[in-house]
Amino acid sequence: MSRYFLVIGLLLLTTSTIAQVPTTTTPLAAQRATSGNLVTGHVVDAATKEPVPGATILFPDLRQATATGPDGTFRFASLPRGRFLMQVRSLGYTSVARTIDTGTGQPIEVALTSTATEIGQVVVTGVSAATEMRRSPIPTTVVDHTRLQQAAATNVIDAIAHTPGLSQITTGAAISKPIIRGLGFNRVITLNNGSKQEGQQWGDEHGIEIDEYSIDRAEVIKGPGSLLYGSDGMAGVINFLAPDPVEEGKIIGSASANYQTNNALQGYSLMNAGNKNGFNWLVRGSSKLAGSYRNRYDGRVFNSGFRELDANGYVGVNKSWGYSHLTFNTFNQQLGLTEGDRDPATGRFLKDVAVHDTATEAVPVTTDDLRGYGLALPRQRVNHLRIGTENNFIFGQSRLTVNASWQQNLRREFGDVLNPDTPELYFQLRTFDYAVRYFLPEMQGWNTTVGVSGMQQQNVNKGEEFLIPAYHLLDGGVFGVTKKTFGKLDVSGGLRYDIRRINADALYLDADERPVPAPGAEQKFAGFKSTFRNVSGSIGGAYSLSEKLLVKANLSRGFRAPNISELGSNGQHEGTIRYEIGDPTLKAETSLQYDAGISYVTDHVSLNVDAFENRIQNYIFPRHILNAAGSDSIASTGNPVFLYDQGNARLVGGEVSVDIHPHPLDWLHFENSFSMVRARQLNQPADSLRNLPFIPADRLQSELRVNFRKVKNTRLANLYVRVNVEHTFVQNRFFAAYQTETRTPGYTLINAGVGTDWINAKAQTLFSVFVTGNNLFDVAYQSHLSRLKYADYNASNGRMGIFNMGRNISVKVVVPLRFN
Numbered sequence: 001m002s003r004y005f006l007v008i009g010l011l012l013l014t015t016s017t018i019a020q021v022p023t024t025t026t027p028l029a030a031q032r033a034t035s036g037n038l039v040t041g042h043v044v045d046a047a048t049k050e051p052v053p054g055a056t057i058l059f060p061d062l063r064q065a066t067a068t069g070p071d072g073t074f075r076f077a078s079l080p081r082g083r084f085l086m087q088v089r090s091l092g093y094t095s096v097a098r099t100i101d102t103g104t105g106q107p108i109e110v111a112l113t114s115t116a117t118e119i120g121q122v123v124v125t126g127v128s129a130a131t132e133m134r135r136s137p138i139p140t141t142v143v144d145h146t147r148l149q150q151a152a153a154t155n156v157i158d159a160i161a162h163t164p165g166l167s168q169i170t171t172g173a174a175i176s177k178p179i180i181r182g183l184g185f186n187r188v189i190t191l192n193n194g195s196k197q198e199g200q201q202w203g204d205e206h207g208i209e210i211d212e213y214s215i216d217r218a219e220v221i222k223g224p225g226s227l228l229y230g231s232d233g234m235a236g237v238i239n240f241l242a243p244d245p246v247e248e249g250k251i252i253g254s255a256s257a258n259y260q261t262n263n264a265l266q267g268y269s270l271m272n273a274g275n276k277n278g279f280n281w282l283v284r285g286s287s288k289l290a291g292s293y294r295n296r297y298d299g300r301v302f303n304s305g306f307r308e309l310d311a312n313g314y315v316g317v318n319k320s321w322g323y324s325h326l327t328f329n330t331f332n333q334q335l336g337l338t339e340g341d342r343d344p345a346t347g348r349f350l351k352d353v354a355v356h357d358t359a360t361e362a363v364p365v366t367t368d369d370l371r372g373y374g375l376a377l378p379r380q381r382v383n384h385l386r387i388g389t390e391n392n393f394i395f396g397q398s399r400l401t402v403n404a405s406w407q408q409n410l411r412r413e414f415g416d417v418l419n420p421d422t423p424e425l426y427f428q429l430r431t432f433d434y435a436v437r438y439f440l441p442e443m444q445g446w447n448t449t450v451g452v453s454g455m456q457q458q459n460v461n462k463g464e465e466f467l468i469p470a471y472h473l474l475d476g477g478v479f480g481v482t483k484k485t486f487g488k489l490d491v492s493g494g495l496r497y498d499i500r501r502i503n504a505d506a507l508y509l510d511a512d513e514r515p516v517p518a519p520g521a522e523q524k525f526a527g528f529k530s531t532f533r534n535v536s537g538s539i540g541g542a543y544s545l546s547e548k549l550l551v552k553a554n555l556s557r558g559f560r561a562p563n564i565s566e567l568g569s570n571g572q573h574e575g576t577i578r579y580e581i582g583d584p585t586l587k588a589e590t591s592l593q594y595d596a597g598i599s600y601v602t603d604h605v606s607l608n609v610d611a612f613e614n615r616i617q618n619y620i621f622p623r624h625i626l627n628a629a630g631s632d633s634i635a636s637t638g639n640p641v642f643l644y645d646q647g648n649a650r651l652v653g654g655e656v657s658v659d660i661h662p663h664p665l666d667w668l669h670f671e672n673s674f675s676m677v678r679a680r681q682l683n684q685p686a687d688s689l690r691n692l693p694f695i696p697a698d699r700l701q702s703e704l705r706v707n708f709r710k711v712k713n714t715r716l717a718n719l720y721v722r723v724n725v726e727h728t729f730v731q732n733r734f735f736a737a738y739q740t741e742t743r744t745p746g747y748t749l750i751n752a753g754v755g756t757d758w759i760n761a762k763a764q765t766l767f768s769v770f771v772t773g774n775n776l777f778d779v780a781y782q783s784h785l786s787r788l789k790y791a792d793y794n795a796s797n798g799r800m801g802i803f804n805m806g807r808n809i810s811v812k813v814v815v816p817l818r819f820n
Contacts, residue, residue, distance in 0.1 A: 037320075039076040039100075042571065043068045045089060052112055053763075055090035058244055060101075060122055060130035061399075063280075063323050063392070066247035071629055080279075080394040081443065085130040087122040088112065091146070091718055092666070092709040097132040098123050108529030112421030115603065115666045118392060125219040125239040127492070128449035128481045129439060137491045137540030137554040138225035139595050139610045141165065143218040145243075150720070150753055152260060152772035154290065156212040156240065162726070164655035164673040165222050165610070167696035170786045173263055173293050173805060174335040175207045176308035179266045179785065180222055181612065181679040182651050182695045183235030186563045187589075189226075191239040192329060192386070196229060196456065198431040199384055199409045202468075202565035204787060206411065211310035212284040213256065213269035216243040223593045223612060224558025225538040227479045227496040228437070230453060234558035234591055234616075242282065244274040245318065253817030262808035263305065264373075265290040274819075275318070280325070283313035291373050292336075295806035296780040297797055300370035301788075302349035303336035307373070314390075322392040322399065331384040336375045337413070340791025340802050342371050347527075347796030351376055352417045359416050378415035384408070397441035404434040412463070426463030432456050433442030440663035448482040455732050458565070464513075467571040468564050468578075469504040469525035481538075493539035500561045502530045504584070525568055528584040532561035540595070552598045558591040566644045578624060579641045586646055587618040603663035611654035619649035619681070621693055624738030632776040642740075647684070653677035669705040674698070678733065688736035695745065697731035697784050717757045717765070724751040731784040742800075744789070747781035749774070770812040778807040 043052045051072025058065040059076075061084050068074045081103035089095040093112035100108060120135040133140050143160045153159035157176035161168040167179040178188050185204065190197045192210055199209045221237040228236060233425030246252055251274035258267035266289045273282035288308040292300045309332045316325030342361065348364040355361045369376065388405025408430050414422035437451035452477030461470050479571040481494030510516050540554030569582040595616040600607040622642040623695050655674045660670040676699075679692040705722040730746040755770035780787045780803050788802035 001365070013450065037079060037081060037103060037105070039079050039102050039108070039599045041074050041110060043072045043074065043090075043110045043112060045093075046111035046113045050438075052090055052093070053114070055088055055093075056244065058087045058122075059084050059091075060087065060124050060309070061085065061392070062318075063245050063325075064318055065244045068604045080320050080400075082394065082397055083548045085122065085132070087130075092707065095121055095274045104526065112414040114597045115661060115663065123219050124194070124241070126221040126228065126237055128228075128447055128483060128494075129167065131483075134550060134599055135542050135544075137490070137492060137542045137552045137595070138538070138556075139165075139222040139554070139597060139612070140221070141220045143220070145216050148215060148217065149768070149812070149814070150722070150755060151773060152484075152753075152774050152808060152812075153212060154260070154265060155207050156210045156215060157208055159212055159215070160218050160220070160238075162701065163220055164222055164657055164675045164701075167699075167785055169204055169502065169694060169787065169794060170783065170804075171205060171267075172301065172304040172336075172338050174289060174304075174333070175205065175208065177201075177204055178238055178695065179696060180220065180236040180238075181613075181614070181653060182679045182692065184694065186232050187235035187560055189229050189233040189237045191229070191237060193242045193327070194390070195327075195386075195388055195403055195405050195435075196433050196455070197386075198407050198429070198433065198457065199337045199382075200411065200429055200459075201232075202563040205337070206380065206382060207333075209382060210240055210410065211269075211284070211286045211308075211312055211329070211331060212288075212313050213267070214242060214284050214310070215240045217241050223554070223556055223595055224536060225540065225554055225593075225595070226537055226558040227481055227494045227538055228435070228449075228451070228453070228478055229533070229538065230455075230475065231498040231500065231532075231559045231561060234560045234589060242314075243273070245280055246273045246282075248275050248278070248410075249820075250275055251819035253819065254814060255811065255817060256814040258810060258812040260290075260808055262805055262811045263293040265377070278318050278319050279316075280323075281313065281315045286310045287440070289373055292370055295803040296778055297799060297803050298794070301369060301802055302351065302365050303376045303379070304338045305373055306333060306335035306377060307321045307375070308495050313530075320394070322394045323390075324392075325390045327386070327388045327390060327405070329384070329386040331382070333380075334375060335380050335382075337380055337415075338791070338802065339377040339378065340788060342794055344794040344795055347794040351572070354417050357418070376722055377417055377420055381410075381412045383410040400505075401435075401437045401439075403436075404432070406429040407433070413584055423463045424465045425467060426461065427468075428460045429463055430458050445484045445486075446482055448480065448483065450478075450480040452476065452478050454786060456622060461507075464656060465571065466507060466509075466524055467569055468582075469507055469527070469568045471502055471504040471564050471568070472493065473500065473502050473564075475500045480672065481558075488544040489541055490543075491539075491541040494537065495496045495534040497532040497533070498536065498559060499531070501532075502528075502561070502564065502567065504528050504530075525570060526584070529567070530562075530567060530584065532588040534559035534588060534590060548600060548602050552595075552599075554595040556593050556595070558589075558593065560589040562588065562620055562644075569644075572639050578622075579639050581625075581643045582639065586620055587645075589616055589618050589620060591616045604661065606657075606659040606661070606783075608657045610656075611655070614651040616649045616651070618646045619692070620644055620646045621735075623693075623735075624740040629701075640739075648682040649679060650682055651677060651679045652694075668706050668709070669703075671701075671705065673702045686737065691733045691735050693735035693741055694785060695731075695733065697746070698729040700727045700729070701725070711756075715759050717759045718768075719756040721754045722752065724753075725749075726751065728781075728783070734784070741784075742789075744782060744784035747779055749779055750779070751777045752776060765816055767816075768814045770810075770814075772810040772812075774808045775806060780806070 055068040086100045154173040168176040219239045253272040269286040271284040291305045312329040314325045314327040350362040386407045391402045411427040413425040432453035435453035440448045457473040477498035479496035483492035507525040538556040542552035572579040597610040625641045657673040679695045703724040708719045727748045731744040734741040753772040757765045
């Protein structure tokens with residue numbers, strides 16, 4: 001099937017090329033011979049006309065960057081000829097985005113305005129080519145490097161979870177899954193530098209296998225408007241992007257260390273990157289070590305620590321014909337799985353111990369069990385390896401990108417104290433994914449991209465217990481997207497056709513629960529074959545009413561095939577606190593989403609309003625099963641039973657962001673945001689059935705921030721101080737049927753941070769320090785999306801479940817390294 005889509009894609013590319021390439025096109029060999037050319041320019045302060053040294057000049061689609069010298073000038077020795085988006089950014093200035101014809105030979109003059117707004121912010125996710133974010137009709141948010149550095153996070157999703165419209169389902173400090181506007185799991189596509197990350201997204205008992213320290217910025221697409229990545233992006237796309245390429249002739253590096261007080265987290269990362277004669281490389285190694293976290297009500301939360309060891313990077317060439325990079329990522333994590341069982345008398349956490357060779361007993365944990373970095377049972381071990389290639393070939397006024405990767409995800413769960421080193425659950429998931437995109441020459445202002453993408457997967461059960469069947473998956477799609485500017489109006493849209501086939505294997509177990517080759521024993525999984533196909537689409541526009549005011553709207557149709565857990569699960573693994581049963585007759589989800597937005601930016605205030613309505617047919621969700629007496633259905637594992645069901649749903653909501661930055665007090669910012677989602681299941685007879693599960697509560701965030709690029713008569717630069725108030729409202733709209741969810745009280749957290757760069761006499765940064773305090777008043781709270789909220793009753797304080805992390809102070813030091 002993947003060959004079938006590849007053939008269709010190549011035919012489509014060939015046809016499009018013949019139809020759109022002018023007949024006067026220079027022969028390919030001549031184009032290559034003449035494409036490399038010199039591009040120079042000058043960056044100044046718009047008010048003072050003084051040069052701006054150290055500004056970054058980036059061509060995102062070419063993966064080439066440089067920095068201005070002391071006199072504000074910059075130079076690219078050999079860029080391909082063509083029209084490409086160029087971004088100029090410098091701390092304390094508004095970024096500038098401009099489409100540049102690199103073949104004119106004329107110097108480029110850029111004037112930066114001394115403020116900090118989102119004007120000029122560039123995105124590369126979900127669009128045919130790099131685009132100014134403000135002019136894209138698809139709702140998009142960028143979490144930049146500065147924000148990530150100033151965050152105190154325990155994993156990569158936690159680092160971006162305060163973005164308006166974005167939340168996280170958590171299981172302690174190590175495990176977070178993204179939720180975009182109320183939708184998560186296989187409805188969110190996660191990208192690692194533009195390539196799909198495939199690590200069994202169906203599960204909520206593990207996180208995203210990406211090194212937090214490797215991320216330079218994150219782009220969040222809200223809704224199914226992105227057509228480039230496949231059918232699973234019904235909720236949106238999160239692209240974690242690596243640092244920009246190093247400028248020609250430079251070799252750089254950095255060393256960073258982080259310590260957090262709540263769980264004694266230690267984090268370290270070492271990076272080296274360079275660019276010599278177009279030969280590029282980046283290599284990074286990172287590690288984390290954390291103990292059990294604590295809060296006011298639970299004290300230390302037993303077995304909530306984790307260990308992590310990662311390496312990633314790329315090596316390749318950037319030339320006038322484009323670039324070719326070989327990438328690698330390895331993510332390795334061990335973590336405790338907090339189940340939350342309690343002693344009925346004291347409320348202390350329980351742990352299983354062996355009393356002899358064949359029996360175990362649950363005993364209260366000791367004080368020593370809560371100290372240090374040791375991991376108890378149950379625990380999980382995750383190893384994710386990805387090797388890929390990214391290629392961008394320039395052919396005159398068109399270009400071709402070819403990306404492919406091989407991934408292996410190994411997930412092992414250990415829970416038997418009699419055999420602590422033998423995995424009970426062991427998944428081996430192998431994925432080959434590919435994406436081919438052809439960017440056609442611009443014709444009458446239309447910029448069009450066509451392509452194919454897909455993957456082939458195989459998952460094998462290698463453990464002693466079984467949660468999902470072994471399966472093969474084949475997925476592919478063809479798409480076309482286009483955009484054009486009509487004066488003040490920017491329009492874009494496209495179509496995509498996807499097909500997915502899942503072939504699940506039957507499994508039979510004998511009396512000892514060991515697999516047997518033929519029927520006659522207990523059937524654990526019934527084999528099945530399912531095929532899902534559908535069309536996705538998007539169309540929208542952004543209109544500039546003035547230089548300050550812009551309105552935009554987008555209509556998109558999404559499609560998502562059920563995942564293997566929803567179709568075939570039959571079991572429970574450690575840490576989920578529930579037994580899940582799938583349904584192979586489930587239908588695919590389809591959605592129709594309307595988005596509308598307003599952006600108003602002046603020297604004194606920035607206002608962004610985004611609203612949406614999303615109607616989903618055949619929405620899939622787990623519901624609690626009760627027995628005939630109306631109480632819990634309890635599986636043999638002692639946990640409540642959940643069955644995957646579906647119905648029609650409607651989600652509405654949006655985000656409002658206001659940033660007050662009174663000019664000329666450009667160092668002062670008062671930032672505010674509000675996010676809300678209302679999610680209902682349609683045509684339900686009872687109120688308890690009408691609210692969808694796992695919907696985040698409304699959230700209001702306000703932050704007062706001061707930034708100083710240079711502190712006079714000191715060696716301090718880029719000094720900032722911020723105070724943040726985050727109020728999460730009570731969640732009264734929950735899926736109450738079958739005791740699936742409960743009401744969650746509201747809470748208010750106070751956070752603060754301070755940081756600066758220490759520079760030398762040449763204005764070079766010697767090191768940077770970031771101090772962040774989260775939950776400064778040690779508020780005891782439970783997030784509505786915390787799975788530990790439904791852990792055991794605590795007899796010592798009369799409360800259900802486990803609470804989120806208490807006060808946490810983070811100290812981070814980053815030291816840049818220079819080699820030339």
